[in-house]
Amino acid sequence: MSAAFGDLAPYLALVLLGFLPNEIWRFFGLIVAHGIDERSDTIVWVRAVATAILAGVIAKIVLFAPGTLADVPLTIRVGAVIIGFGAFLAARRSVFVGVAVGEIALMTGAWAAG
Amino acid sequence: MVDRRAFLGGMRAGAKSVFLWLLLGTYLGLGALAHDLGFSLTWTLVATVLIWAGPTQLIITSMLGTSATTVEIAIAVTLSAVRLLPMVVSLLPLLRTPQTRFRQLILPAHLTAVSLWVEGQRLLPDIAPANRVAFVNGFGAALTITAVVAVLSGYFMARELPTALASALLFLTPLSFMMSLARNSRHLADKLALVLGLLIAPVMAFYKVELDILWSGLLAGTLAFFAWRMRRSRA
Numbered sequence: 001m002s003a004a005f006g007d008l009a010p011y012l013a014l015v016l017l018g019f020l021p022n023e024i025w026r027f028f029g030l031i032v033a034h035g036i037d038e039r040s041d042t043i044v045w046v047r048a049v050a051t052a053i054l055a056g057v058i059a060k061i062v063l064f065a066p067g068t069l070a071d072v073p074l075t076i077r078v079g080a081v082i083i084g085f086g087a088f089l090a091a092r093r094s095v096f097v098g099v100a101v102g103e104i105a106l107m108t109g110a111w112a113a114g
Numbered sequence: 115m116v117d118r119r120a121f122l123g124g125m126r127a128g129a130k131s132v133f134l135w136l137l138l139g140t141y142l143g144l145g146a147l148a149h150d151l152g153f154s155l156t157w158t159l160v161a162t163v164l165i166w167a168g169p170t171q172l173i174i175t176s177m178l179g180t181s182a183t184t185v186e187i188a189i190a191v192t193l194s195a196v197r198l199l200p201m202v203v204s205l206l207p208l209l210r211t212p213q214t215r216f217r218q219l220i221l222p223a224h225l226t227a228v229s230l231w232v233e234g235q236r237l238l239p240d241i242a243p244a245n246r247v248a249f250v251n252g253f254g255a256a257l258t259i260t261a262v263v264a265v266l267s268g269y270f271m272a273r274e275l276p277t278a279l280a281s282a283l284l285f286l287t288p289l290s291f292m293m294s295l296a297r298n299s300r301h302l303a304d305k306l307a308l309v310l311g312l313l314i315a316p317v318m319a320f321y322k323v324e325l326d327i328l329w330s331g332l333l334a335g336t337l338a339f340f341a342w343r344m345r346r347s348r349a
Contacts, residue, residue, distance in 0.1 A: 010157050010178070017184055018174035019164045021192040026223045029202025030216070043200065044342065048307040049335030050194045051295055054169050055311025056318075056330045057176055058288045058295075063316050066179070067150025068277045069284040081288065088293050095293040099139060102289040107282050 076109035120245035124252025127237055131253075133229035134260055136294065140168050141261040143286030144175060145268025150284060151179025155269055162265045163258065167227050169194050172291060177327065186325045193331065201231040208238040209246050218247050225254030228298065303342035310334035 037043065061069075062077050069077070084102020091097035128134065141162065148158040153175065165171045170191050177187045202223050209222055222230075234250060241249050272280050292308075299305045311334040318326035 010153065011160065013178055013184070013187075014157065014161055014164065014174065017178070017187045018161060018170060018191060021188050022165055022167055022170040022195040022198070023224065024192075025195045025197075025199040026202050026226055029199045029226070030206070030219055030223050032199070032203055041339075041343070044301060044303050045335065045339040046193065046196045047301075048303040048338045048342070049331050050169075050197055051299070051304050051307040052311030052314075052334035052338065053190050053194050053327060053331030054172070054291060054295060055308045055334070056315030056327045057173055058292050059312045059315045060319055060327070061147075061176060061288045064180075064319065065281075065284070066147060066176075067272070067284060068280040069150075071277055072281050072285075077285070080285070081292065084289055085292065085296070088296065093293075093297050095136060095290065095297055098293040099286065099289045103282055103285060106285050107278065110278060110281065 072106060072110045073113055076106065076113060080106035080109060117245070117248040120241070120248035121252035121255075123241075123245075124249035124254075125256040126252075127233070127249070128253040128256025128260075131229070131233050131257070133233060134257065136290065137168075137229065137257055137261050138264045139286050140290045140294075141264035142268035142271070142283060143290060144168070144171055145265035145270075146272035146280065146283040147172075147268075147287050148175050148179075148265070149269045149272040151175060153179065155266070158265055158269055159262060162261055166224060166258065166261075167195065167198065168291070168294075172287065182327065183325070186328050189328055190331070198226060201228070202226050205231060205234050205238075205250075208234060209250065211243045211246075213244070214247065222247055222250045222254070225250065225258070228294075229257055230254055301342055302345060303338045306338035306341055307335045310338055 062081055063074065065072070065077060080102050083105040084098045087101035088094060088098025144162075145158060148161075153161075161171055161174065165174070173190050173194055174187060177190065182190075205222070205226060206219070209219060230250065230253060233253065237253075238246055238249070268283060271283055275283065292312075295308050296305075299308055311331060314334045315327060315330040318330045323329060
């Protein structure tokens with residue numbers, strides 16, 4: 001019984017903490033009768049907080065790298081993000097160029113650091 | 115059979131969409147991340163299809179895989195997913211005809227994410243209104259299949275590839291999410307929130323503040339919001 005629950009626990013967490021709090025907004029979208037003003041202060045604030053939460057998750061992945069990424073030195077990880085972002089801006093906000101240059105910077109740096 | 119043709123047309127449009135490549139990179143990285151944080155392959159696949167939103171999947175995978183509390187994860191996902199509401203609301207008028215039933219709209223609503231929202235507004239006006247639901251379902255199916263294949267590939271590649279390449283694969287996640295966020299930032303509020311969030315979260319994590327992601331998100335987002343409002347009132 002407890003073993004079965006142990007196997008199910010990650011799925012329970014997925015549904016309760018991932019699926020439901022995510023899907024509920026799509027459902028609300030279906031039942032909200034009127035349009036929402038994209039420029040209203042509340043929407044701007046919510047979007048800013050959502051962006052900052054995601055930015056925080058991104059920063060933590062770079063700084064406290066999971067798995068094999070932790071083998072690459074911290075300075076190289078941070079440097080590669082900065083170089084990639086610079087390339088993204090230089091290439092008129094091309095996500096592809098930014099990601100490609102960031103990856104090349106990471107691999108070159110990791111290789112040079114041995 | 116009009117529905118089937120519209121569905122296939124939607125799939126073709128999905129296969130040609132620029133978002134296909136973005137999804138490929140994003141979900142390769144998410145698959146690798148899920149592998150390295152110890153999730154099972156089945157969990158990762160179920161999460162991809164059930165959540166169908168990259169940011170939410172990144173939050174649940176990275177926070178559940180590390181040491182975040184359940185309350186913190188639920189609040190972070192809720193706040194990050196609010197952006198789906200205006201997307202669904204603004205797509206609905208394009209999808210709905212007087213004959214459309216509510217239950218026909220449930221799948222298109224589930225498939226709504228930034229990809230479908232952007233491409234739907236571009237493509238749907240050229241599709242006959244009666245075919246639009248089937249078109250959107252086909253479009254979403256093409257993208258979902260791509261994401262499932264990518265997350266599966268990322269998961270296995272993280273396991274099999276040499277360390278140097280596996281770390282590059284994991285690095286796809288922070289890079290692709292950061293660039294997408296920056297690209298979607300239109301307001302000063304969004305741009306500042308991105309920069310402040312990147313700076314404040316590590317400080318809070320370093321000092322081991324409890325619920326660090328949540329507090330830094332609220333603080334950085336609120337600061338960015340007030341900066342935007344101050345500039346607007348001066349203008």
